[in-house]
Amino acid sequence: MQNKNQAIFEILSTYGSFAKPFLNLMLLETKHDGWYHLFKSLEYSWKNKRNKSLMEIEKGLQHKKPKTLEYLLLAKKLSYLFYMKEYEISKELYTYLKENFKYIPKKSRKIVSSILINIENIMNWNENTRIWSKEYELDPSTEVFITLGKARKKIKEKDYKKAWEYFKKSYELSKTIPHRIGLINSLNDWSWYLKDFDLEKSRKLSKKLMYYMGYYFENNENHFGLFDTFFEINKENIESLYSYAPIVNHYWEKLPEKGKRNSKENYKSMFNILRKFIMSEKSTYENTEELRDYLKNYITNLSETSKKVNISRKSLSAILNGKVKEIKGDTLKKIILGLNIVPDINSPEAIINEYGKIYMEKSFRESIEKLEKMSFEERKKIFVNSYIACVYKPKMNLIQLKNLEFYDDFYIKWFIIEMVKGNEFLNSRKNLVNHFFEKMKRSKYEEFLTKYFELNKKERQIMDEFIRNYSRYDIKWNIRIELPEFLRSFTEKFSLKKMPVSLAYWYYEKGSDRRKLLNILNKF
Structure with a gap:
């Protein structure tokens, strides 16, 4: 169990909150020992509750523990104290870890050194000394945020050419991991600061930002500031505003009225403009x-x-x-x-x-012309991918799609445009859906769709999320998580991979949410 705890903590340190399913699993499986408190501290940290994170670390330090775990707890304590701006206590702990670095077990050195390097890069507390080997300095996740910090520093110094190089490096490193927070932070900052120098490139970067936002995140109301960045960069591109306004509105409705971050009051001026681009049937x-x-x-x-x-x-x-x-x-x-x-x-x-x-009618005609050139099976595939990807789903059926005869329905027309043309945010979600189905046998695909469209609206929303999460988590993790027995029948029936099914299940931290998902999967 010690080795498994260590391996999963490394995954959590490398991938950040993207690896949340591993954390949810470990909080259930781990005994109430030092490891449990370490994992619990991460849960609070990702929710920006650093005082509670620190309390969990203190509880973990009170348990009998191996040296590997002790130093991991101390390193996370340093990290939390530092970001709470407790610099005096942070420096004492930083100095202690530096002086005792040679006593730290190899299994925990990489993570401890990453935290030390990150803080040193910001504070220059030990600028002229390196007591760890070069391999620790090249930890990709650490390097992403160090490089991003350098880019922001160069912006303040008005050394823009160097800043663009650092932003690009941070972005490229984030893609190789992949590290979703690194990706969106790099693209967000890069596109924002570049807009006054090269608007065309800034727009391209902002579209990549929207792609990764759709690809990696479900609860995009928690990252609403990214929409604000996109709006500021693309506010002269009205086609983009028409395309994104309904999506932004979807997440706007989920924001609290007031608050320090991600609240309606913080983005009121932006949304008051953007809402005008949400088309209505008004005549x-x-x-x-x-x-x-x-x-x-x-x-x-x-x-x-x-x-x-x-x-x-x-x-x-x-x-x-x-x-x-x-x-x-x-x-x-x-x-x-x-x-x-x-x-x-x-x-x-x-x-x-x-x-x-006028724009919609033109785009609708162009979309129909493209659909006319496709076989019904091709149309059906992009319809299903879009239906599961889109935030608004109209009432339409496959007979309409086969005959390309639609009611003169405002919302169906807009869905057809999204289905054929889409935008970066929607197209990334379509790619996730396509990945889920790509290796499924045709007969099973048809059976799956039949069952899917028998679900009610709420059940389909949960299933949509599961499908997208399956594809998000279908990467090499270099660790094996057992597939729960109750998911085996569904997984084997539809020729799905065990690991991403498991992680898409453990994505939910509440047992009640996992049970809801399981009840839906059992209908298949």
Whole structure:
């Protein structure tokens, strides 16, 4: 058990909160000894409850323990104290670990040295001395955040060329591990600081940020600031705003009203702009002063405009002078098309909504043209992948997809666009779904879909999450976790791999959530 504890703690140290399923498992399997308290401290740390993390470390140090565990506990104590800005106590513990480094067992040296190196890099407490071998300095997870710290330092020094090099290195290192926090932090900072120097490259990086956000995270309301970064970089790219607005709205609704981080009050100004790009079926609009002033900027000659937009001069005049109290959406569409109006974030909501409908109809026609060139099986595959990936799911069936005959339904049209064109966030989630099904036999695939569409809405949401997590956790872990016997039948029936099934099950920290998942899997 000692070796297993050590191996899993190394995984947790390497992958961070991405490896949460291992932690959930160990908190159930580990006895209430020093290892248990070490694991429990990580759980609190990932929830930013460092006082409780520190309390668990103190409890762990009170137990009888091997030297390997003792030094791991002391190293984590140093880490928590340091990030709580208890620098005086931190330096004493730092000095103790440095002076006793040669006594630290080899099994724990790598992790202890990583913490020491990270702190030393920030504080320069022992700038001229290295008492560990080079191999410890090259621990990838540590190097990611050291490099990211160097990039941020170079930004403050206005050495931007060097900063871009460090951001790139941090990003590339994060991909090789993979370390999801390293990935999003590197891309978030890099794209944010680059936007004033190279907007085109900054946009490309921000799209990669959205890809990895969708790929690695379920609870994206906890990382809402990444949407803010994307918005600031892409606020002049209205197609991106239309594409992402419904997704951002989905997670916005999950935010608390107030709070220091990730609350509605913190992102209110951003969302007040972005929400205008959430298209609605609205067909008439109040003729506000804002709307009239906006149109006057484009309509300087009533007679010429009348000919361009095919609206009488009298009607245009009535709109501009406010005699008309409401404007029909079709009227605004004529004006937008006739005058080649392209809105921006400061345009009236009526203009943004009607331009969005024009954009949607064009994108829908293009999407249908692509679907017409596909076989029904190809259509079915991308439909299923998209349905499981998307945050909003319309009421549509496979007969409609086969015949490409849809009701004139606003939400179905938007789903078809997301299905065919998508965006970086959605496409990463589609890739996860595709990976889950790619080795499944066709007969089992059909059976799976039949069972899936018999589930209710809540059950499908849980199953969607399980499918995505299966693919996220299908990487080489260099350790084996036993598949629970109650998952064996489902795993073998659908030709799935044992390890990612286990980890997708242990993803849930609450036993009640795992039982809900198990009840759904048993229906298959």
